[in-house]
Amino acid sequence: MNALTASAAAVFFNPDGEVLIVNPTYKDYWNLPGGGIDVDQGETPYEAAVREIREELGIAPAIGPLLVHAWITVPGRGAQVLYIFDGGTLSPSDQAAITLQQSELSEYRFCPPDGMEDGLIPPHLADVWQQVLRAHAENRTAYVPVRL
Secondary structure, eight states: EEEEEEEEEEEEEESSOOEEEEEEESSSSOSSSSOOOGGGGGOOOHHHHHHHHHHHHOOOOOOOOOOEEEEEEEEETTTEEEEEEEEEOOOOHHHHHHHTTTEEEEEEEEEEEGTTTTSSGGGGGHHHHHHHHHHHHTOOOOOEEEEO
């Protein structure tokens, strides 16, 4: 059966330019904070990113524009759509207020942007990650198709 799933996330930086990543308890790889879009409730990708950040991190910073729309095709299974928004730079008070959703996340950390590909993220998302960094640096939106 082919299915379509949709998720939304945000990329956050600290003042040193490092990226906030989270370690889900139910996956093998680290992720950006975010999660599934509640389509049945009429939730938009932006609304999902805001909700997921609040649920996962316990903070509600302003979420900026869309950086990346990724379409990941999985032969025989369907596709996954990812929406990644710009979370900007977290203030010291936002960083201090982070409280992880214990049922889903075991830890978080800030990582140098070029360190994300060293086995931390799923290999098929390496190009998506590079496009997120480029889109953030160039203040633009990118479409990234991925075929597995």
